[in-house]
Amino acid sequence: MFLQNSNKISCLDTDPAKIAVQMQMLLKWLTDNPSINARMDYDNLAFFLRSCKYDLERTKKKIKCFYQMRAERPEWFSQRNPFLPEVQQLLELGVFLPIDGVDDEQRKVVVVRTAVHDPKLHTQNNVFKVSKMILDLLLRMEMENCARGIVAIFDMNGVQLGHALQLSPILIKRSVESWQTYPCQPKKLEFVNSPIQVNLILNTFRMFMTSKMRSRVLVQKRDCTIKCNNLPKELGGNGPDYKELTIKWKRLVEENSQTSAESSPAGSVHDEWKQFFPYDLKLEDECDEDEYDDPEPMELYGEEKKTYTYATEKRRMESAATVINRDLEEEEGDDDHHNEEEQQRRPMQLSEEEGPKEKKNGICCSKSNK
Numbered sequence: 001m002f003l004q005n006s007n008k009i010s011c012l013d014t015d016p017a018k019i020a021v022q023m024q025m026l027l028k029w030l031t032d033n034p035s036i037n038a039r040m041d042y043d044n045l046a047f048f049l050r051s052c053k054y055d056l057e058r059t060k061k062k063i064k065c066f067y068q069m070r071a072e073r074p075e076w077f078s079q080r081n082p083f084l085p086e087v088q089q090l091l092e093l094g095v096f097l098p099i100d101g102v103d104d105e106q107r108k109v110v111v112v113r114t115a116v117h118d119p120k121l122h123t124q125n126n127v128f129k130v131s132k133m134i135l136d137l138l139l140r141m142e143m144e145n146c147a148r149g150i151v152a153i154f155d156m157n158g159v160q161l162g163h164a165l166q167l168s169p170i171l172i173k174r175s176v177e178s179w180q181t182y183p184c185q186p187k188k189l190e191f192v193n194s195p196i197q198v199n200l201i202l203n204t205f206r207m208f209m210t211s212k213m214r215s216r217v218l219v220q221k222r223d224c225t226i227k228c229n230n231l232p233k234e235l236g237g238n239g240p241d242y243k244e245l246t247i248k249w250k251r252l253v254e255e256n257s258q259t260s261a262e263s264s265p266a267g268s269v270h271d272e273w274k275q276f277f278p279y280d281l282k283l284e285d286e287c288d289e290d291e292y293d294d295p296e297p298m299e300l301y302g303e304e305k306k307t308y309t310y311a312t313e314k315r316r317m318e319s320a321a322t323v324i325n326r327d328l329e330e331e332e333g334d335d336d337h338h339n340e341e342e343q344q345r346r347p348m349q350l351s352e353e354e355g356p357k358e359k360k361n362g363i364c365c366s367k368s369n370k
Helices: 016-032 042-051 056-072 085-093 124-141 143-147 161-165 169-181 198-207 242-255 269-276 310-318 320-369
Strands: 096-102 108-113 150-155 186-192 217-219 298-300 306-308
Touching (some): 016 042, 042 056, 042 143, 096 242, 108 242, 124 143, 124 169, 124 242, 198 217
Parallel strands (some): 108 150, 186 217
């Protein structure tokens, strides 16, 4: 099983001996950190290593970030049986459709049909779940194409207010993070058939993007600029239409339903590696353990490095309202303090003004009594 898929991804002419050592160290690190629960087959680790430009520490962070994201998003990565009614409905609609072949720059192209579902019948989390199911399958089937990058076309034809209302800020943030966490790099995000109001939602997406990803966003009112021979007819191409692609990927997901489980047995993997590499892969017991410890905090890499942990981010997002309220209370407290000082001054002024008045009234009363 390990050897059959070993030629799916190239090594970009990098020194095979160096890669063997890096893979050995990754395997050692994952074995020492079973809580990450990552797939430890060669193709998967080679994919991460290549996407991180063969930077070992960066690859470790990427792997941990990716699998931690999967663990913390059960709404996307659990209950992934393609025959569940809610999943079947979205598969039949074709919410996420990889296009056959690649574009002119040898990148994999996918179409995200943002408004094909009914927001009254389907939750946005289920839409994301089905999209991730197809994306995960695509990474297994076309690892080499995906390693060169992903071009996503967001077809917004038919988008309505109900679709926009499904996207809360925290859901948008998680969606952006998932794109940045996957080992396949998003090279271009093109929005087509976009209404004028789309910028209201896109501005929220941009808030959570790195500057590099923001520079790759393109909004088009109609025509698609991606150069690909197999673009669907709905996008002005000559390839299979949405209906044909929907039937194809629904069938593929159903035929590969077992691949939804992201687990890899730890046993016998090292033996397979020894068969694959003509190098000595004996793990060095005398290595410093700190070398394999994954440092905190984790990072998402882009033009701007963003240091965080998912738990920290979650707490920060959930406490955003508390922080705002606290700031408001502080402002109100300052106002109250200012008002108290004024109130303390005002009785003194009033007493000076009212004192003689009361005295005068008292004299008048005494006179009247007399």
